[in-house]
Amino acid sequence: MKNKTVAAWLSFLGGPLGLHRFYLRGMGDWLGWMLPIPTALGVYGIERVRMYGVDDGLSWVLIPLLGFTIAGCALMAIVYGLMTPEKWNSRFNASAPADAEPGRTNWFTIGAVVLALFFGSTILMASIVFSFQRYFEHQIEEGRKISQ
Numbered sequence: 001m002k003n004k005t006v007a008a009w010l011s012f013l014g015g016p017l018g019l020h021r022f023y024l025r026g027m028g029d030w031l032g033w034m035l036p037i038p039t040a041l042g043v044y045g046i047e048r049v050r051m052y053g054v055d056d057g058l059s060w061v062l063i064p065l066l067g068f069t070i071a072g073c074a075l076m077a078i079v080y081g082l083m084t085p086e087k088w089n090s091r092f093n094a095s096a097p098a099d100a101e102p103g104r105t106n107w108f109t110i111g112a113v114v115l116a117l118f119f120g121s122t123i124l125m126a127s128i129v130f131s132f133q134r135y136f137e138h139q140i141e142e143g144r145k146i147s148q
């Protein structure tokens with residue numbers, strides 16, 4: 001039986017690696033295998049900033065991929081945590097009664113939802129701000145080059 005609390009925590013903590021997808025759908029889930037790709041590209045973007053500085057154009061494209069992946073997985077943790085027991089059990093525990101224990105919400109589930117909301121929204125906003133800041137700074141630099 002798939003536990004809602006475990007799925008919410010896996011989505012929050014290990015979502016960018018696809019752990020929640022593997023837990024809920026098994027090792028054959030193609031999206032679970034695809035999630036590490038934007039995560040790795042975002043980490044590569046961070047490494048490019050360390051190597052080439054903040055003016056590296058490719059890094060400001062790659063870094064938000066990591067942020068958006070983390071934010072999306074945090075959103076999934078919220079969705080899982082707030083799902084009704086009936087809906088959870090019908091989707092992931094089809095042979096169990098509608099109000100079975102694995103689909104119930106407890107304080108650990110709420111903790112995952114609260115932390116996912118806090119960190120997910122923070123990382124999403126930071127990713128958007130970083131991306132726009134780099135884009136507009138690049139536009140200003142291009143404008144200076146043209147005017148000279």
